[in-house]
Amino acid sequence: MSTTLCTSIAELKAAAAALLAQRTAGKGGTLGLVPTMGALHSGHAELATTAAAENDVVIATVFVNPLQFGDATDLARYPRTTQADLELLDQAAVDFMFAPPVEEMYPHGEPLIRVTAGTMGELYEGASRPGHFDGALTVVAKLLHLGRPETGLAAPAADGRSAYRAYFGQKDAQQLALVRKMVADLNFPVDIVGVPTVRDADGLALSSRNRFLSTQERESALVLSRALRLLQRRADAREPLDIASVQDLVNSAPGVELDYLEVVDPVTLAVRAENCQDTPFTGQALALIAAKVGPVRLIDNMPLG
Numbered sequence: 001m002s003t004t005l006c007t008s009i010a011e012l013k014a015a016a017a018a019l020l021a022q023r024t025a026g027k028g029g030t031l032g033l034v035p036t037m038g039a040l041h042s043g044h045a046e047l048a049t050t051a052a053a054e055n056d057v058v059i060a061t062v063f064v065n066p067l068q069f070g071d072a073t074d075l076a077r078y079p080r081t082t083q084a085d086l087e088l089l090d091q092a093a094v095d096f097m098f099a100p101p102v103e104e105m106y107p108h109g110e111p112l113i114r115v116t117a118g119t120m121g122e123l124y125e126g127a128s129r130p131g132h133f134d135g136a137l138t139v140v141a142k143l144l145h146l147g148r149p150e151t152g153l154a155a156p157a158a159d160g161r162s163a164y165r166a167y168f169g170q171k172d173a174q175q176l177a178l179v180r181k182m183v184a185d186l187n188f189p190v191d192i193v194g195v196p197t198v199r200d201a202d203g204l205a206l207s208s209r210n211r212f213l214s215t216q217e218r219e220s221a222l223v224l225s226r227a228l229r230l231l232q233r234r235a236d237a238r239e240p241l242d243i244a245s246v247q248d249l250v251n252s253a254p255g256v257e258l259d260y261l262e263v264v265d266p267v268t269l270a271v272r273a274e275n276c277q278d279t280p281f282t283g284q285a286l287a288l289i290a291a292k293v294g295p296v297r298l299i300d301n302m303p304l305g
């Protein structure tokens with residue numbers, strides 16, 4: 001096992017700085033950070049291997065952040081699989097797994113000062129999970145600070161890339177857009193890298209919560225990626241999207257309760273008011289979907305155009 005498990009911030013910072021100095025002969029190098037909540041699967045592995053291919057040292061964080069859970073049951077039953085996570089990260093050539101206890105991250109209880117995700121954080125996922133993105137951005141801000149060693153990072157490269165990069169999945173499109181906005185608005189010295197969604201062969205986006213689906217619910221859940229692909233085909237053909245018909249298709253799947261299916265601007269996430277129903281699709285957009293399948297809330301998205 002070459003991945004080192006760290007549970008304290010001081011231990012992580014010292015060990016990461018030392019390894020970076022050793023690997024780069026003290027000349028400075030690049031560091032990749034992969035924030036996760038654990039219960040790792042091949043989607044996380046893709047983030048980790050991308051980070052390992054692009055950086056001298058990689059830290060993956062595994063922390064089930066209470067601040068981003070409104071629902072205590074969801075928090076309590078969130079899967080925790082530390083040993084398996086360590087093995088997956090080792091396979092992906094990650095150097096450090098930072099898995100702090102809650103008291104290490106929040107030693108004085110919940111923090112008084114937090115990041116607010118603003119109006120963008122109130123849309124879509126934020127509407128169903130009030131405060132979720134404030135909690136997620138607050139912990140991401142902390143992790144971005146904690147993961148960066150105090151010394152040993154190279155100056156920005158000629159192509160303008162920072163020596164510090166953090167990796168997030170495009171599956172959580174709203175989270176990725178909000179992290180990019182936080183980093184831009186608050187001048188965090190880090191590049192955010194978006195990694196494409198990894199899917200099972202039948203199209204279902206991998207998610208730690210998929211394990212709670214029964215066989216029948218998993219079959220029903222395929223309607224999410226099918227709906228997105230149907231919109232993609234219509235967009236590619238420059239046909240009207242007729243989004244209402246796709247919403248009906250999702251709701252007709254047994255046990256599926258659609259929360260939202262929206263076509264939005266890929267950067268601002270504002271709903272596209274035009275070209276979603278009857279007129280031919282033009283330009284580029286992102287289709288976002290969320291639905292409850294049995295007891296599990298699932299999200300997915302695909303680019304259009």
Ligand SMILES: Nc1ncnc2c1ncn2[C@@H]1O[C@H](COP(=O)(O)OP(=O)(O)OP(=O)(O)O)[C@@H](O)[C@H]1O
Pocket residue numbers: 035036037038042043044046047167168169170171172195196197198199205206207208209210
């Ligand atoms: N299928 C996937 N493909 C690529 N990246 C993914 C995938 N699933 C999750 N990620 C990314 O991994 C990071 C950590 O996500 P997280 O630990 O919440 O996993 P998850 O599977 O999305 O869990 P859940 O949705 O059940 O909370 C996020 O940046 C997320 O976007």
Ligand SMILES: CC(C)(CO)[C@@H](O)C(=O)[O-]
Pocket residue numbers: 035036037063065068136139140172175
């Ligand atoms: C980014 C993150 C690790 C913050 O807790 C979480 O929201 C997630 O796993 O996507």
Ligand code: BAL
Pocket residue numbers: 037068172
């Ligand atoms: N992947 C998003 C984290 C969450 O569901 O809380």
